[in-house]
Structure formats: structure tokens, C-alpha cells
Amino acid sequence: QVQLVQSGxxxxxxxxxxxxxxxxxxxxxxxxxxxxxxxxPGQGLEWLGIINPSDAxxxxxxxxxxxxxxxxxxxxxxxxxxxxxxxxxxxxxYYCARDLILAAGNDFDYWGQGTLVTVxx
Amino acid sequence: xxxxxxxxxxxxVTPGASASISxxxxxxxxxxxxxxxxxxxxxxxxxxxxxxxxxxxxxxxxVPDRFSGSGSGTDFTxxxxxxxxxxxxxxxxxxxxxxxWTFGQGTKVEVK
Numbered sequence: 119q120v121q122l123v124q125s126g127x128x129x130x131x132x133x134x135x136x137x138x139x140x141x142x143x144x145x146x147x148x149x150x151x152x153x154x155x156x157x158x159p160g161q162g163l164e165w166l167g168i169i170n171p172s173d174a175x176x177x178x179x180x181x182x183x184x185x186x187x188x189x190x191x192x193x194x195x196x197x198x199x200x201x202x203x204x205x206x207x208x209x210x211x212y213y214c215a216r217d218l219i220l221a222a223g224n225d226f227d228y229w230g231q232g233t234l235v236t237v238x239x
Numbered sequence: 240x241x242x243x244x245x246x247x248x249x250x251x252v253t254p255g256a257s258a259s260i261s262x263x264x265x266x267x268x269x270x271x272x273x274x275x276x277x278x279x280x281x282x283x284x285x286x287x288x289x290x291x292x293x294x295x296x297x298x299x300x301x302v303p304d305r306f307s308g309s310g311s312g313t314d315f316t317x318x319x320x321x322x323x324x325x326x327x328x329x330x331x332x333x334x335x336x337x338x339x340w341t342f343g344q345g346t347k348v349e350v351k
Binding site for chain 1: 270272274276278280282287288289290293294297299300331333335338339340341342343344345
């Protein structure tokens with residue numbers, strides 16, 4: 119069955135970086151984009167960026183340009199999110215979600231379980 | 240960026256009744272291929288969001304037919320018929336027409 123399994127919670131100090139993993143299984147890894155979405159405590163959903171694991175193409179929300187890096191490892195079917203220069207406002211649950219590359223629709227059909235990142239001094 | 244506006248922001252519904260949530264976009268979500276690039280998600284308490292509707296009106300796999308989506312262009316509606324206790328949570332619309340993908344503020348649905 120399709121699964122997106124994310125790495126565990128992290129606590130970071132302001133100014134540090136965090137890396138979150140999203141490991142895919144149950145489908146052909148290179149046929150789906152991976153999106154990253156975050157949710158601050160008690161808040162709504164915010165899209166961060168997207169990666170095509172087959173060619174490493176990425177697109178980031180302008181708000182995160184320069185701080186966000188998405189990478190993929192086809193050998194382990196894993197996508198990584200790295201967010202640098204963390205501030206308290208980055209405290210949130212981060213989700214990965216898949217999106218079929220060759221056809222529109224039925225996007226974000228599977229999500230990871232979420233990873234809580236807490237930024238605190 | 241395309242701005243997504245939902246209303247109402249909260250809703251209390253009696254079991255068995257119907258509920259409707261509106262979502263408006265700041266520009267048309269109708270693509271050249273004729274589809275409206277509008278999704279609906281439900282985030283149940285303590286869970287990840289789950290896809291309910293894509294292309295504005297197509298139900299995702301496994302979604303009960305009590306959930307239906309309608310609308311085109313800039314105005315969309317999610318209707319939940321015969322609301323059940325398990326339908327509680329926050330409902331989000333999201334546009335997938337252009338980057339950045341953007342979400343509505345969310346509508347919290349409670350069952351009385």
C-alpha cells in the first residue's frame with residue numbers, strides 16, 4: 119500500500135537548520151511529485167515547495183526562497199526538506215504529499231503523517 | 240498569488256442534515272483543458288489532511304458519495320449531505336492551477 123513516512127519531531131534553536139525526510143513506498147517513486155506543506159499551531163495550511171524526484175526539478179514558494187532546499191534520493195525513495203535560518207515562526211507541523219506527474223487531478227492523494235518542528239531558544 | 244476565501248469559517252450541523260461550504264478564488268481556476276483546478280480536503284482532529292474532491296467535483300477514491308463538489312471559475316461549493324459524526328474537522332479548499340498552490344483559511348465543522 120502507498121505510504122509516505124516522515125522522520126520524527128525536531129527541536130531547533132533560532133538560526134539553526136532542520137532536515138526532514140519523507141520516505142515513499144508502495145508506488146513508483148519517480149512518477150509522482152512530492153509537495154511540502156506546513157501548518158503552524160492552530161493555523162491553516164501553507165504550501166512550501168515541490169520536487170520532481172525523477173529529475174530533481176524544484177519550485178519554491180517565494181517566501182522561502184534562499185532558505186528552503188528540497189532534494190531527493192531515488193535509491194531510497196526518499197525526499198528531504200531542509201529549512202535554514204530557523205525562526206520561531208517556523209514552528210509548525212510539516213507534511214509531504216504526492217502528486218502524479220503525468221496527469222492532473224487526484225493530486226495530494228496521499229500525505230505523510232507530519233513532522234513537528236519546534237524552534238525555541 | 241491566487242487568494243482563496245472560504246465561508247463560513249465555522250459551522251455546527253445536526254447529524255443527518257446537510258452542510259455547505261463556499262470557496263472563492265481571486266482569479267478563475269478554469270484551465271485550458273476545461274477542468275477547474277480546485278481541490279477540497281478534510282483534516283480530522285490530530286490527522287493529516289485527506290483529499291475529498293479534485294477538479295472541483297470529482298470525488299477521490301474511497302470518499303463517500305455524501306460529499307459533492309460543484310462550481311466553476313471562481314466560485315465553488317462543497318456540500319456534505321446527511322452529515323455524520325465522523326465528518327467533524329476542518330475543511331480546506333486549495334487551488335492547483337498555478338504556483339504557489341494556495342489554500343483557503345479552513346472551515347471548522349462540528350456536529351451538534
